[in-house]
Amino acid sequence: MRHTKIARNIWLGIENLLLHKLRSFLTMLGVVFGVGSVVAMLSVGEGASQEALANIRKLGSDNIIITSVKPVEDEQTSTQRSHMSIYGLTYDDQARISQSFRRIRKAAPVKLLRKEARLRERSMELRVVGTTPEWFELVPRDIVAGRVIYAADQEKQAPVAVLTEFGARKILATEGTIGQTVRIGGDEFEIIGIVKSESGQAGNIQIPDEDVDIYIPLEVARDYFGDMFTKMTSGSFQREKVQLHQIIVQADGPDSVESTAAGIERMLERFHKRKDYEMSVPLALLKQAEATKRTFNIVLGSIAGISLLVGGIGIMNIMLASVTERTREIGIRRAIGAKRRQIVYQFLIETVVLSMFGGLIGLGVGTLIPFLITYFSGMVTVVTMNSILLPLFISMGIGILFGLYPAVNAARVDPIIALRHE
Amino acid sequence: MAKEASSDEKNGIVRLADARKTYQMGTEEVRALAGVSTSFEKGSFWAIMGPSGSGKSTMMNVLGCLDRLTSGAYYLDGQDVSEMDDDSLSELRLKYLGFIFQSFNLIPQLSVQRNIELPLYYLGWDAAHSADRAKELGEEVGLGDRLNHRPTELSGGQMQRVAVARALANDPQIIFADEPTGNLDSVTGIQIMELLSKLNQQGKTIIMVTHEPDIAAYANNRLHMIDGVIDRIETGAHETHEDRQEHLARH
Numbered sequence: 001m002r003h004t005k006i007a008r009n010i011w012l013g014i015e016n017l018l019l020h021k022l023r024s025f026l027t028m029l030g031v032v033f034g035v036g037s038v039v040a041m042l043s044v045g046e047g048a049s050q051e052a053l054a055n056i057r058k059l060g061s062d063n064i065i066i067t068s069v070k071p072v073e074d075e076q077t078s079t080q081r082s083h084m085s086i087y088g089l090t091y092d093d094q095a096r097i098s099q100s101f102r103r104i105r106k107a108a109p110v111k112l113l114r115k116e117a118r119l120r121e122r123s124m125e126l127r128v129v130g131t132t133p134e135w136f137e138l139v140p141r142d143i144v145a146g147r148v149i150y151a152a153d154q155e156k157q158a159p160v161a162v163l164t165e166f167g168a169r170k171i172l173a174t175e176g177t178i179g180q181t182v183r184i185g186g187d188e189f190e191i192i193g194i195v196k197s198e199s200g201q202a203g204n205i206q207i208p209d210e211d212v213d214i215y216i217p218l219e220v221a222r223d224y225f226g227d228m229f230t231k232m233t234s235g236s237f238q239r240e241k242v243q244l245h246q247i248i249v250q251a252d253g254p255d256s257v258e259s260t261a262a263g264i265e266r267m268l269e270r271f272h273k274r275k276d277y278e279m280s281v282p283l284a285l286l287k288q289a290e291a292t293k294r295t296f297n298i299v300l301g302s303i304a305g306i307s308l309l310v311g312g313i314g315i316m317n318i319m320l321a322s323v324t325e326r327t328r329e330i331g332i333r334r335a336i337g338a339k340r341r342q343i344v345y346q347f348l349i350e351t352v353v354l355s356m357f358g359g360l361i362g363l364g365v366g367t368l369i370p371f372l373i374t375y376f377s378g379m380v381t382v383v384t385m386n387s388i389l390l391p392l393f394i395s396m397g398i399g400i401l402f403g404l405y406p407a408v409n410a411a412r413v414d415p416i417i418a419l420r421h422e
Numbered sequence: 423m424a425k426e427a428s429s430d431e432k433n434g435i436v437r438l439a440d441a442r443k444t445y446q447m448g449t450e451e452v453r454a455l456a457g458v459s460t461s462f463e464k465g466s467f468w469a470i471m472g473p474s475g476s477g478k479s480t481m482m483n484v485l486g487c488l489d490r491l492t493s494g495a496y497y498l499d500g501q502d503v504s505e506m507d508d509d510s511l512s513e514l515r516l517k518y519l520g521f522i523f524q525s526f527n528l529i530p531q532l533s534v535q536r537n538i539e540l541p542l543y544y545l546g547w548d549a550a551h552s553a554d555r556a557k558e559l560g561e562e563v564g565l566g567d568r569l570n571h572r573p574t575e576l577s578g579g580q581m582q583r584v585a586v587a588r589a590l591a592n593d594p595q596i597i598f599a600d601e602p603t604g605n606l607d608s609v610t611g612i613q614i615m616e617l618l619s620k621l622n623q624q625g626k627t628i629i630m631v632t633h634e635p636d637i638a639a640y641a642n643n644r645l646h647m648i649d650g651v652i653d654r655i656e657t658g659a660h661e662t663h664e665d666r667q668e669h670l671a672r673h
Contacts, residue, residue: 008549019531332527335488336541336588337516339509416488419527 013349024354027318030311031358031398032365035391038304039366042387044373045300047380049293056289059282060138062105064249064261066093068242071274084239087276091243096271097264101249103256108135110246111221113229115185117214119171126167126214128184130221136195138248145175146193153192154217159224161189166197167212182214187224189216257283308394311358312402319351319406323413330410331418340411347410351403352396359395363388434461434497435596435627436485441494443480443650454480455491456650462629462643464595467622469638470631472647479600481647482631486519486598487511499595516544520589524601526581528573534560534584535569541592559587563617579610586617597621599630603637615640 017024059065068088094109111130116123129135136148144165153160161182163173171182173191181188197212229240249264251257261281268277323330330343367388370381443455454477462468472478483489484496487503488511496504503514520541521527528537538556539547547555560566563583565576573581582602589597599618603611619640622628630641638644646653 004548005546016531328527329529329531332529333540333544334512335486335515335521335527336544337512337514337519337592338544339512341509342544416483419523 009345009349010353013346013353016350017354023318027315028354028358028361030314031308031355031395032311032362034304034308034311034398035359035362035395036365036369037307038301038391038394039363039383039387040369040373041300041304042297042390043367043370043381043383044379045293045296046382046384046387047370047374049289049296050382051380052289053286053293056282056286058139059285060248060250061283061286062251062254062257063138063282064251064257064264065280065282066247066249066264066268067278067280068245069276069278070240071276084241086241087274088242089244089247089277093268093271094244094247096267097247097249100267101260101263103252103260105250105252106134106138107247107249108132108138109218109244110135110248111218111243112245113185113221113225115225116183117167117171118183119173119177119180119191122171124170124212126170126184126212128221128225129213129215130218130225131215132218135215135248138250141195144194144196146178146191148193148195149215149217154219157219157223158217159187159189159220160192160217162193162195162215163191164195164197164213164215167214168194170212184214184216185225189220254283257281308398312355312398315351315355315398316402316406319347319403320409322350323347323406323410326410327413327418327421330413331415331421334413334415335419343411343413344404344407347407348400348403351407352399355395355399355403356392359392362395363391366391435464435499436462436629437497438484439495439497441481441484441496442492443477443484443489444492453650455484455494457494458647458650458652460645460652460655462627464627465622465625466643467619467628467641468630469641469644470629470647471633471635471638471644472653473633475649476647477650478631478633478647480650482598482600482629485596485629486521487514516541517592518595520592520594520597522582522585522589522597522599522602524604526573526578526585526605528581528584528588530573533570533572534565534576537573537584538569538587538591540588545592555591556587559590560584562590563587577610578606579613582606582610582614583617586614586621590621594626596627596629599628601632602630603632603634608636611637 066089070085070087089109091109094107098104098107108131113128113130114125115128117126117128131149132154133149133151141148141164146162148162149160152158161184163171163182168174168177173180173182173194175194178191178193180191182191183189195215227241227243229242230237249260251260258281261279261284265279333343333346334340367383370383373379374381438458438460441455441458442453445452445454456477458477458481470478470481480489484491485498487498487506490511491504494504495502498514499518503511506514515521529540532540535553535556538559539552542552542555557566557569560569563586565580565583565587568576568580568584573584576584582605597618602614602618606614615637618628618630622642628641630637632638642657644656646655
């Protein structure tokens with residue numbers, strides 16, 4: 001009984017609003033855009049941060065990633081034709097890290113090369129990653145076919161290769177080609193498996209795995225290709241000597257990540273005269289990303305809050321005008337026996353219905369925008385339950401907040417004066 | 423109002439005792455009611471008359487529980503309402519009073535039926551019963567076929583009939599009519615007055631404000647006001663049926 005009465009009151013409110021369709025629609029627009037922008041911004045923000053967080057997690061939250069970087073001095077002198085820059089992490093670094101830190105679970109060295117890969121008639125330049133079996137544990141990949149590199153391959157120095165899905169596609173390798181021979185830089189390797197491609201960017205670290213990688217055992221890579229690289233940049237050849245491009249270290253738990261990273265950094269400082277490496281700790285990035293997300297949400301929230309405020313003021317303005325316009329109606333209702341609070345209720349319901357309806361349309365617009373953004377730009381957007389419920393509650397709150405004053409004003413009308421009102 | 427409460431006030435459903443009402447108009451104090459004591463019987467038909475500014479409208483507003491006295495007492499069916507708060511007065515209007523105005527005062531955006539249902543809505547009737555009652559009343563005032571029309575689509579006489587139907591919806595004890603024929607031509611005015619007479623014959627107490635003697639003639643009693651006090655009261659004398667026929671013939 002009680003709820004049918006509320007339903008009736010709401011219906012009466014809707015009927016009244018429908019009498020002035022254009023006006024009601026225009027009044028609603030403020031809330032539509034306010035709520036729409038809240039939903040859209042929240043989902044774009046949520047999408048961006050989830051993507052960043054996912055990428056960071058992909059790096060492993062227990063991991064420490066040390067990457068070789070060319071020192072700045074070398075960068076400047078490298079225009080000289082004869083110069084060869086020697087920098088970066090060494091096999092010794094790798095050994096020292098593995099041996100001297102107790103709280104390390106695993107460490108995987110990475111050597112990166114660019115080589116021509118040829119399978120039958122197809123050839124394509126791919127990135128060759130020389131690494132150890134640990135790599136596949138630290139940066140897990142789904143196996144599409146075959147297997148990954150095992151410790152036995154490493155010991156035997158077996159010339160085996162694992163392709164990524166996209167890399168395999170480029171040279172037309174399929175499940176059927178497992179066991180066949182791929183020529184990498186002229187040497188023969190047996191294809192033993194294909195793993196899923198993953199790529200992405202997390203903060204400033206590039207995931208050590210492009211779409212089109214080919215993995216071979218580190219020892220084999222060292223034996224066959226050595227540590228010397230020749231890069232051609234803007235017409236001149238540059239020679240570089242880099243033993244390892246990256247070392248990925250896994251600490252034994254989240255609480256030891258940062259202390260272990262600091263320990264490794266101190267040790268590297270001792271053995272490297274120049275700063276030719278860079279440390280990154282996904283966990284630290286994760287924390288940073290979460291902090292950024294909070295800031296982002298506060299900024300977006302404030303902007304959206306302002307637009308909702310403007311929408312609310314718009315509603316209040318129209319409702320005040322409506323009260324003046326309907327003074328006589330209020331007088332009639334009061335003379336018939338409506339109590340003040342019933343008049344308040346009537347106008348409040350109208351405002352809340354208006355703003356809730358605006359909120360619903362805004363929700364529609366707001367979920368459509370992220371969809372379109374994803375469709376056209378490929379950017380990840382996530383519409384969460386929060387980003388749906390929050391604006392709805394906000395729009396209801398706005399209805400009550402900005403409807404109360406006009407409604408109370410309406411109830412204050414003196415019926416005798418109101419009945420004479422033209 | 424409880425019937426028992428009125429047992430010692432049988433002869434006055436409405437009773438004013440030294441009723442005074444003063445307004446502040448700028449610096450000037452206007453004495454709209456300057457000590458009025460009177461009593462209207464249950465089932466009577468009163469016309470309150472007087473020139474503009476005589477206090478007849480104020481009297482009407484006070485009797486209709488729309489306005490409060492500055493001093494003095496007002497007993498409605500034996501109950502002192504002069505000290506009641508706004509909510510209680512609203513409740514009284516809702517349950518015991520009906521209003522008919524000169525300018526009809528229908529809500530333009532609501533259909534005829536919805537206008538008639540309005541008091542029932544505030545009485546908390548459900549939609550189905552309200553609709554039945556509104557239809558019944560619509561038939562009674564001869565507008566059964568106009569229930570879904572908007573007031574703006576009706577003639578003045580029809581609008582006033584809707585107003586009468588609305589005033590009857592809550593089955594009131596007293597119907598207040600403020601210049602009910604003021605915006606009507608004389609023929610439709612007479613029709614409305616006949617309707618009111620009929621209601622009076624059915625037992626409703628009717629209190630009407632008018633300045634037209636022809637219209638006041640329909641009432642059993644006429645109270646003349648001047649300068650906020652009662653000038654004179656004419657009781658009992660009212661037109662016969664023949665007089666009315668004659669009156670109709672003249673127009």
